[in-house]
Amino acid sequence: MPTLNLKPSQHLLAEYIHRLESGEALLKDSPQNVTEVVGILKSYGIVLDAYSRNLIYNADHQFLVLFPFFKYFNGEVSLHNLLRHWWHDRINFEYAEYCMKCMLWHGGGGLDTYVDSPEFRQRVEALIQEKLKSNPLMLTIHRLFPEFLPEQMRQMAYYSALGQFWRVMSDMFIDLSELYDRGKIKSIPQVVDHILNGLVAAANQPITYKVTVGDRVYEIIPESAGLTFLMDTAVPYVEAVFFRGTPFLGTVSFNAQAYQIPFDQSMFMYGALYADPLPIGGAGIPPTLLMQDMRHFLPDYLHEIYQKSQRGEDDLRVLICQTFQKSMFCVTTAAIRGLAPYPLDTSDPEQRKANRIYLEKWMDRFIPSRILDANT
Numbered sequence: 001m002p003t004l005n006l007k008p009s010q011h012l013l014a015e016y017i018h019r020l021e022s023g024e025a026l027l028k029d030s031p032q033n034v035t036e037v038v039g040i041l042k043s044y045g046i047v048l049d050a051y052s053r054n055l056i057y058n059a060d061h062q063f064l065v066l067f068p069f070f071k072y073f074n075g076e077v078s079l080h081n082l083l084r085h086w087w088h089d090r091i092n093f094e095y096a097e098y099c100m101k102c103m104l105w106h107g108g109g110g111l112d113t114y115v116d117s118p119e120f121r122q123r124v125e126a127l128i129q130e131k132l133k134s135n136p137l138m139l140t141i142h143r144l145f146p147e148f149l150p151e152q153m154r155q156m157a158y159y160s161a162l163g164q165f166w167r168v169m170s171d172m173f174i175d176l177s178e179l180y181d182r183g184k185i186k187s188i189p190q191v192v193d194h195i196l197n198g199l200v201a202a203a204n205q206p207i208t209y210k211v212t213v214g215d216r217v218y219e220i221i222p223e224s225a226g227l228t229f230l231m232d233t234a235v236p237y238v239e240a241v242f243f244r245g246t247p248f249l250g251t252v253s254f255n256a257q258a259y260q261i262p263f264d265q266s267m268f269m270y271g272a273l274y275a276d277p278l279p280i281g282g283a284g285i286p287p288t289l290l291m292q293d294m295r296h297f298l299p300d301y302l303h304e305i306y307q308k309s310q311r312g313e314d315d316l317r318v319l320i321c322q323t324f325q326k327s328m329f330c331v332t333t334a335a336i337r338g339l340a341p342y343p344l345d346t347s348d349p350e351q352r353k354a355n356r357i358y359l360e361k362w363m364d365r366f367i368p369s370r371i372l373d374a375n376t
Contacts, residue, residue: 249284
């Protein structure tokens with residue numbers, strides 16, 4: 001119900017505005033939704049742990065390496081791991097890189113500003129000169145193409161930042177699962193509260209990045225840069241991955257004359273909250289990699305729900321994607337609450353009005369999303 005002394009919203013998604021104002025979530029509360037969301041976030045948390053470790057490994061050890069053939073091995077190169085890699089019996093770290101490149105391309109936040117700053121360029125230049133001092137060929141290439149290696153280090157900065165962000169989120173989701181197993185999580189609002197509390201607790205955690213060459217440490221993103229978890233990684237991540245994303249190969253025409261892709265990337269609506277789950281499993285669909293990874297770690301209680309579905313295991317990845325979207329609406333609810341100008345349960349009339357304007361702007365973006373499908 002809408003809050004007292006405030007007229008009901010006339011927005012197309014007024015129901016969801018009123019839900020948020022009443023302390024509920026974008027996803028309706030039901031026992032099955034709780035089970036699905038907690039179960040998929042447990043699986044996601046395990047996958048994010050692997051993604052995070054690999055991203056940070058790459059940032060720390062594969063910087064300025066032009067052909068990182070073993071970047072997915074985390075330094076553990078062996079015949080056994082090589083065979084597993086070739087057999088695709090592994091975590092698909094390519095999806096982590098896809099998310100990193102989405103963040104890098106769409107930008108936003110202090111990290112985007114910092115990697116284009118003179119300070120970043122100066123720090124990277126010192127690193128390049130030290131790392132490549134005995135490689136005249138690469139130094140010559142650097143002189144001829146002075147933007148090439150700094151751009152590679154910008155990517156490394158995003159590798160590290162996203163890895164640090166996912167480290168926090170992984171722990172948060174695993175903790176949520178443990179609380180559920182102990183009977184302490186019984187509703188969707190409790191799921192949202194747990195995520196919100198985790199985001200708030202980590203909000204000011206500094207995002208830094210340093211590498212070692214020989215016995216010398218180079219701070220690429222020092223703590224003095226003032227980058228923090230919430231505003232410089234979490235918010236840009238939500239914007240880039242939940243909302244904007246990138247058009248999937250094979251689903252739209254990349255021919256400019258077809259006008260199937262917006263001319264401005266700020267108009268992109270290919271993110272996790274918009275994507276149709278049906279193409280999951282097809283070639284050129286990046287989330288297929290994530291769904292494939294999560295299927296290995298589904299808790300038994302969630303796997304049983306999928307097995308009882310109309311098609312059983314035949315469309316397992318699609319079912320995982322549908323559940324994953326439900327969970328992302330819970331994460332988005334936490335983000336909306338955390339970024340609101342005032343507490344959504346405020347009793348101050350002026351604050352309620354400000355919150356209403358804020359929520360309606362969010363709902364404008366949700367009109368073409370999968371929010372109705374997630375709640376059917």
